[in-house]
Amino acid sequence: MSVVMKSGDVPRYNASERVNHWVVAITFVLLAASGLAFFHPAFWFLTSLLGGGVWARILHPFIGVVMFVFFAVMAVRYWKENVIESYDREWNKRMSDVINNRDHNLPEIDKYNIGQKQLFWVMVVTMVLLLVSGVMLWRPYFADAFSISLIRIAAVVHAVSAFLLILGTIVHIYAGIFWVKGALRAMTRGSVSHAWAKHHHPLWYRRVTGAAKK
Amino acid sequence: MQSLDVQKRSATTTTPPSVRVAEQPVAKLIDISKCIGCKACQIACMQWNDLRDEIGTTTGVYDNPMDLTDQSWTVMRFTERETADGRLEWLIRKDGCMHCEDPGCLKACPAPGAIVKYGNGIVDFVSANCIGCGYCIAGCPFNIPRISKNDNKAYKCTLCSDRVAVGLAPACVKTCPTGAIQFGAKTEMVTYGKKRVRDLVDRGYQKAGLYDPQGVGGTHVMYVLQHGDQPELYNGLPSDPKISPWVSMWKGITKPLLSIGLGLAVLGAAFHYVTRGPKEEEPGGKS
Numbered sequence: 001m002s003v004v005m006k007s008g009d010v011p012r013y014n015a016s017e018r019v020n021h022w023v024v025a026i027t028f029v030l031l032a033a034s035g036l037a038f039f040h041p042a043f044w045f046l047t048s049l050l051g052g053g054v055w056a057r058i059l060h061p062f063i064g065v066v067m068f069v070f071f072a073v074m075a076v077r078y079w080k081e082n083v084i085e086s087y088d089r090e091w092n093k094r095m096s097d098v099i100n101n102r103d104h105n106l107p108e109i110d111k112y113n114i115g116q117k118q119l120f121w122v123m124v125v126t127m128v129l130l131l132v133s134g135v136m137l138w139r140p141y142f143a144d145a146f147s148i149s150l151i152r153i154a155a156v157v158h159a160v161s162a163f164l165l166i167l168g169t170i171v172h173i174y175a176g177i178f179w180v181k182g183a184l185r186a187m188t189r190g191s192v193s194h195a196w197a198k199h200h201h202p203l204w205y206r207r208v209t210g211a212a213k214k
Numbered sequence: 215m216q217s218l219d220v221q222k223r224s225a226t227t228t229t230p231p232s233v234r235v236a237e238q239p240v241a242k243l244i245d246i247s248k249c250i251g252c253k254a255c256q257i258a259c260m261q262w263n264d265l266r267d268e269i270g271t272t273t274g275v276y277d278n279p280m281d282l283t284d285q286s287w288t289v290m291r292f293t294e295r296e297t298a299d300g301r302l303e304w305l306i307r308k309d310g311c312m313h314c315e316d317p318g319c320l321k322a323c324p325a326p327g328a329i330v331k332y333g334n335g336i337v338d339f340v341s342a343n344c345i346g347c348g349y350c351i352a353g354c355p356f357n358i359p360r361i362s363k364n365d366n367k368a369y370k371c372t373l374c375s376d377r378v379a380v381g382l383a384p385a386c387v388k389t390c391p392t393g394a395i396q397f398g399a400k401t402e403m404v405t406y407g408k409k410r411v412r413d414l415v416d417r418g419y420q421k422a423g424l425y426d427p428q429g430v431g432g433t434h435v436m437y438v439l440q441h442g443d444q445p446e447l448y449n450g451l452p453s454d455p456k457i458s459p460w461v462s463m464w465k466g467i468t469k470p471l472l473s474i475g476l477g478l479a480v481l482g483a484a485f486h487y488v489t490r491g492p493k494e495e496e497p498g499g500k501s
Contacts, residue, residue, distance in 0.1 A: 038324040038347065040473045041225040053325050053345040054366075099486070101493050139348040140366055151352045152460035159464055163472040167479050174483035182495035195496040 009191035010209060020073055021187055027067035032166050034060045039159060061138045068131045075124050081111045082121065087203075088114040103199065111204040115175070119168045126161040126168075133158040218379055219333030224323035230330070237333035241400035242373060242384060243407050244308050245438040246448065247414055247422075248394035251276060251290055251306040255386035255395060259288050262374060262385035282309065284362035287371040288386060291449035307437070307448040308386070308395070311358045311371035313337045315431030318457040319368075321465050322353025335400065335434040336373045344368055353465070355430060355455040373434065403436060410438045429456035 013021070034056040036043035047056040090107045091098075092114045097106060112120070133154035136146045143151060176183050182196040197205035206213060219237050220230035260266060267285035270278060276292040288310035295303050317337045320329040328343035329350065339350075339359070346366035350359045359368045374384035382388070387397040396406060407424040414422035423442015426432050437451070445451040 036473075036476075038349075040469050041227055041324075041326055042473060044225060044324075044326055053343075057345040057347050099490065101490055103493060137348075139346060139361060140363065143348055143351075148352060148357060149458070149460075151348075152458050152464070155349070155352055156460050156464045156468070159468060159472065163468075163475065166476055170476065170479045170483060174486070178483070178487055178492060180493045193495060199496050200493075 008194065010194055010197040010205065011191045012186040012197075013190050015190065017074075017077065018187055018190060020070055020077075023070045024067055024074060027063050027070070028165075028169065030063050031060060031067060032162070032169075034063075035162050036166075039162075057139075061134055064130065064134050068127055071123065071127050075120075075127075078112075078120060079124075082117045084114065084117050085110070088117060108202040109200075109204075110207070111201055113200070115171070119172055122164055122168045126165040129157055129161040130165070133161065218375075220330050221333050221335075222317070222320055222331040223327050224320045224329040225326040232333065234333060239335040239400040240373075240378060240398065240434060241335070241403040242313075242387060242435045243396040243403040243438065244435065245394045245396070245407075245410055246305065246307055247410070247419075247438060247440050248392045249290075249306045249308065250392055250394075251292060251304070252391060253278075253290055254389045254391060255308055256286065256288055256290065258385040258389035259371070260286075262377070263287065263372070282358060282360055282370075284360045284364070284367075284369040287311070287369065293447065293449050295447065305440075305448050307451060309358075309449070311337065311373070311435065312356050312427075312430070312455075313371075313373055313434035314355075315433065316457065318353035318355050318430070318461055319350035319359055320353070321457060322349040322461055324349055332375065334378065336375045336378060337434075338372050338375045339368055339370060341365075341367045341369070353457065353461050355452060355457060400432075400434065407436055407438050411442070414438070414440060425451070427452075427455050429454050 030050060033043075033046040033049045037046040037053075037056060038060075044053075047053045050056040050059050087107045087109055091109055094106055097103070098113075098115075135142050136151055136154035137143055137158060146154070176187070180200065182193055183200075186192045194205070194209075197209075198211075202213075205211065219232045219234045221232065223230040265285045265287065267279050267283055270280060272278070273280065277290065279286050279289055282289055288308055291307045291309050293305040293307070295305065297303050313336055315335065317329070317331055319339075320331060320337060323329045324347060325343050325345045328340055328345065329337065330340060331337045344367040346361060346368070348359075348361055348368065350368050351357075351361070359370045361368050374382070374386075377384060383397040384395075387395045396403060398406075404424065404426065407426075411422045411424050419440045421443040422438070422440050425437035425439050425442065425445060437445075437448070439445060439448065439451075441447050445453045
């Protein structure tokens with residue numbers, strides 16, 4: 001399948017996928033801000049992003065449902081490409097090369113590297129945990145249906161899941177915007193350069209362009 | 215209550231106002247052996263606090279209303295039981311906020327200043343700061359706070375903090391016709407409670423006791439129980455109430471630990487950038 005665009009770039013995400021991603025991203029920021037505000041007083045000022053403490057409490061769960069639904073679409077779209085393969089494990093063993101930017105002797109990988117794949121699965125698990133525990137904490141609509149001892153457990157599950165999700169997303173934002181130059185345009189304009197695709201995701205590059213291995 | 219010290223303030227990491235050094239911890243003592251279940255205290259509470267609960271329905275027991283609500287900050291819990299020698303025993307417990315020395319509600323509350331504990335020990339909800347999240351319900355070991363369906367704020371007994379601040383006894387204390395509810399300095403109430411316990415022991419209640427549970431640091435509402443060894447008899451009064459370990463985990467060590475973890479992750483990313491630098495896009499790539 002050869003889908004090389006006229007411009008000579010390699011398409012990575014179509015418009016619908018990009019909108020989907022950014023809906024999740026925007027809702028994530030609002031949720032992380034209000035959630036952290038409820039978590040620790042040091043972050044309380046972030047409630048003003050949603051119009052104060054009461055509005056943050058009212059809106060947080062609704063925004064959470066929007067994030068979950070849109071993330072679920074992403075999970076369906078990308079889960080196959082995030083199955084961890086043997087070359088990913090090999091790549092993982094060279095993590096110090098990855099961190100120190102010695103990329104040339106890394107094994108060839110497909111559309112996502114193991115870090116991206118791990119983030120994907122962390123997100124799948126934490127999003128489900130956040131939804132389930134979040135519904136149990138949701139006042140005034142649902143919390144009354146659950147026992148107080150269950151709500152206490154849900155609060156811990158919600159906090160720890162959110163921590164993992166935010167931690168993963170910090171790495172994701174750093175890698176996508178700052179660390180790996182040329183990556184961000186995949187999610188803003190939809191395509192990456194040939195050189196970028198060949199360098200970071202050679203198996204994927206050959207798969208989508210039909211280019212031969214040098 | 216600007217005239218009172220604030221000993222603890224929800225979601226606050228700095229020292230709350232606390233210059234007054236002579237403030238006495240207070241306590242309310244409810245002597246269950248003297249209670250006749252007249253509910254005058256419920257009425258006094260309604261009157262003083264301008265509360266009017268919805269008219270409920272009779273369910274065949276004396277409990278009315280059946281549970282604490284945002285409009286009923288205290289309710290009488292009636293328990294009928296048969297003693298070993300076949301007598302009927304009627305245990306009537308005035309339920310409501312226990313005003314814990316270590317309040318679980320305050321520990322769980324995320325809204326700065328929505329729950330305060332005054333220098334005199336009274337735990338009060340400052341409704342204007344309440345965001346309606348219900349975390350206080352999860353934090354409370356006694357299942358006391360109730361959220362109003364009208365304004366989504368949490369409510370409970372204030373121990374008449376407004377009356378106490380100007381030297382009056384709580385409304386329920388003032389109205390109690392048998393003297394079953396007493397109010398004063400905590401030390402005096404403990405002394406008085408122990409005297410009442412001795413009296414009960416003399417009269418055959420070998421296990422009578424003063425309920426001032428140390429698992430929550432003691433309480434500013436105490437009970438004299440005929441059966442001090444079995445608080446559960448009194449409509450499930452917990453024998454060893456504590457802030458749940460889940461709440462301690464959630465609002466204890468995880469709070470600073472996870473917050474610092476996130477801060478370190480951001481710092482780590484920034485330092486990675488300035489020490490290792492980015493993965494530059496290879497030249498030769500058409501852009």
